[in-house]
């Protein structure tokens with residue numbers, strides 16, 4: 001089986017609001033997207049198809065054909081449109097809100113009808129560089145990823161090892177004065193899309209939990225000195241991603257945390273799925 005991803009982009013405006021809710025309730029659910037005057041995005045769409053190679057042309061799918069399909073099915077309905085007013089589904093009087101989750105599902109359904117059966121594997125939609133959703137066609141199960149950054153210093157040093165062994169293993173990362181990173185944390189939530197809100201989770205909740213559990217604890221801190229978590233524990237990214245999971249997961253419940261990805265530098269990242277090693281994306 002071969003997997004192939006094609007990217008395209010469209011620019012659209014929208015707002016996310018439920019008319020019977022107050023302003024505060026709308027902002028709690030949708031964040032600044034609740035502004036009734038609208039805002040817009042450079043959406044980036046990634047379409048992943050899978051299949052066997054066609055022996056005649058050596059391809060899974062003809063990319064020119066796929067591009068034409070994306071033009072007809074996606075660009076025609078989304079590019080340079082106001083989704084609440086001009087999109088054939090979101091402009092209808094059904095109350096369906098153009099959240100990232102709902103748009104991803106809508107595009108999936110469109111492409112499913114237009115592509116040969118079994119070919120479509122995943123639709124990923126970036127609303128911005130710090131927020132995207134994944135959909136695999138499983139009922140209304142959507143993966144929402146929000147990306148946060150924080151800055152911290154650390155020194156890699158294990159209490160189980162001698163000073164010489166620490167120096168040998170961790171090299172310059174063992175520098176007693178420490179060094180630092182702009183950590184990037186991707187929080188992937190998995191869940192059903194709420195019919196009324198079009199969301200997997202209220203955006204206010206994630207932002208608040210991250211602020212309380214991550215930012216106040218770790219941002220602009222020296223991990224080995226300022227945090228209780230790393231008084232004894234060596235602040236490798238493996239240990240760090242587990243610590244982050246343990247402070248986030250109970251506070252996000254009943255929302256299901258699916259995966260944490262911690263980027264220490266642009267050259268390395270660490271994934272953690274909690275106790276379960278299962279992952280399906």
Ligand SMILES: [Zn+2]
Nearest residue numbers: 014033041127
């Ligand atoms: Zn938006």
Ligand SMILES: [Zn+2]
Nearest residue numbers: 154173179181
């Ligand atoms: Zn480091």
